[in-house]
Amino acid sequence: MAEATPVVLGLIKELRSHEVAIAELNHLSSSRAVYQKNGNIFFQTTIQKATASEQKQLDLAKAKLEKLNSP
Template identity: 45%
Template structure:
């Protein structure tokens, strides 16, 4: 994580990282709810982890871009 990026962006990256770790700790057969837009959808842990990791990668890329 870049220290020269904005604190809000650093917080977002940290929150997404924690969310991924929490989802990975759940049993695979457990159903979870994922917020897309303003609505919650029931999904699998695997799909939710994939979605969170995608968001995390986007946030990290944005943090790198703003740090330069």
């Protein structure tokens, strides 16, 4: 197996980060306030919107990783 490049390792780290964020959001009570970072500012949002955003970012990171791993 070839050694992973720093770019691939960074994408794997990003994937894990998004997976953990989704898992944490799924275990919050529905009345809990959550904040999502947009640029340098945090905005209050719903758990559903934050989860959807994290899932979208996870899907994008997976697509980038697949593109790098394809021949």
